[in-house]
Amino acid sequence: MGPIGDSYAAHGSPEHEAYEHHLGVFEQVIAPACEKYEITAVRADGIAHAGDINEQICRHVIESDLVIADVSGGNPNVMYELGLRHVTGKPTIHIGEAGQLPFDIASIRMIRYQRARSLLAGARREIECALEAGLRDGFELLTPARVLRGLQAVDGPSSSPEGSGSAVEAADDDAPGLLDGFVVIDDGLDEMIADTLAITKTVETIGALSDQSNTEMLDLSQANAPASARLAAVSRFAESLGAPARELNTVAEAFQGRMAALDSGVRAALGLIEMTPPDERGEGVKKFLHQLVTLDDAAQVGLSQIASFGESAGGMARLSRHLRKPVQDISAAVERMNHAISRMGDWADKARVLMRGTAE
Template identity: 40%
Template sequence: MSIVAVAGPEPEEAPMTTCFVIAPIGNEHAPDGSPELLAFEENLEIYEKVILPACARHGIVPVRADGIADSGEITEQICRHVLQDDIVIADLTGGNANVTYEIGIRHLTGKPIIHIGEHGQLPFDLSLVRTIMFKRSRNGLVKARRDLESALEGALHNGFEPLTPARILFGLPAAVPLPAAEAEPDDPEAPGLIDRFARVEEQMVAMVETTEAIAGFMTAITESALQIGPVMERASQPGVPMSAWLPAMTELGKAMAEPATGLREACTRFAGQMVEMDAAAQTAFDVIAAMPPEQRTGSPTGFLEQMVSIAESTHEVVGVLGEVEVGMRWLAKMSRELRAPGRDISAAVKQVSGAMARIADWERQARALI
């Protein structure tokens, strides 16, 4: 980033848009074949393939209940997100009781809430509220993601009409009824092959920028630890009481707080970009695989080499992230001042690690086709 001298204070950065995702989380540790595990896998699919990439397109970092890093009573934290976040995205699929309760609370605030739900799985009481409906198919999820991108665009820039509970509570006039949207069994605007190749190239650039941001935050975290090294060294001298560590831990916690939060947000953005890029990348692999080997020179080979390069650089980033997390786990046990940045770093590692299966698959396919 270049630094330019100006006559006056620098403009403040716009605050990041907060977004909470209401969804039936399920239980990832439930027995195989159980309803709880099925609910977890189905709703994780919607989060990864629809919600996360749609939010990433607008620079939004969505938070689910199982991704809240703060300590404390989980119910209170969820209520605060539901009441205070700028935008709420609610997955109504299955009519989960907790989801319905949280949606009701949000409706009273008059703040933006976007409903999504699977065809045939919408609870009756909410079926008249405008909802992004989707089919659990490849094209269906792509369309849902695009519709959610448009809905987020509207919520961010065009305002949001409060729903009936908020209108009554705040004494607002009744809304004009809107015609029901017609179902679209097929998507005539689904991207073609050239569109997908172009999207891959665009996402590659975005992912490189995000990876550089991740590396920058990790460097800042490491430098924070090095800067207070002398203080920690003096505190570790023989005969020095353990209380001498406290100022160093407090200073280190403050220094790491901002880069650790930035690292978590960048890794969440990276995971969203990864999901969005995956469908286009798989199509590109299929097209190149259908080509005779002698016709893969030029752009196809360049694409494959780029995918291998992305995989190699990401493996390196994940390795460094893992080392930083291990160090933070040790430090967090020494002082509560380091627990908050430690949780942010752990969440960051979890986001990037979850994307590694896709990256490994890209590398495998690319190397096989080169």
């Protein structure tokens, strides 16, 4: 699986050039390497059977004995399919064009290629070596934990039936399975909920400090206090605001990081749930879906509170230079939360749809 491009696009267009390039990688690198070991390589546009193409792709991603994934450019469809594949724990070989590799899967071993024909030949040989080692010794297990948290993959042998010439699922009794992957996601979601509560608590602290400062400034104004007195009050406010503002930005950064790490795994899990009949999903799935909705609800409350500080941040910074650093931390936290929660809303929307199906 990998980027395909558009064969019907105008010649010379970026879409058609992408089609030609990735077709060349498949025909010159991937297919010959697989053919050497009697493995049939299939691209999405080469599926011969009639039917729903999206369902066919998902089934190939989940059921195929082996997947070679070209992650060049971090194509969203490819990354979604890759997350779906990683949840299965089945063998996956990762390749990508040098300089076009997504940063968030940097911990995964990658075969890099360049567009020059001689260098493509080198990539083909590397894939052949990976196939030979995997068929002989067993493919390295790639679990959701490695994708979601950047952990090292669990070492364990996989086996292939004698004479089959194809890779099969690992038989290691200690290898994590699908439920283990869900536990990893659950743990990450629990940590995100804790982050949300910490953000809410810190926002309340900042709000209380702001109220105190506003009251003090009003009193000074009514008393016609000199500017130096008001500046001293602002300086005290800035000093008291510094620690919670830094804390807010730190927790928001952690929240955003967990979101980015969990995103592909959660989307893959939701894809698997969608493919599972509602009456077979079980209580664990219901809990998982409810957790996504609860997390989104809590985060939306925290975001609405923190956004009010973001709106007034510019005015605060203009009031005194002492407030600039706390305001920068608060503004950065608002931006981080906005970016993260937009993804979370997608999770929750999908979870709500699946929850309705489960309830029925």
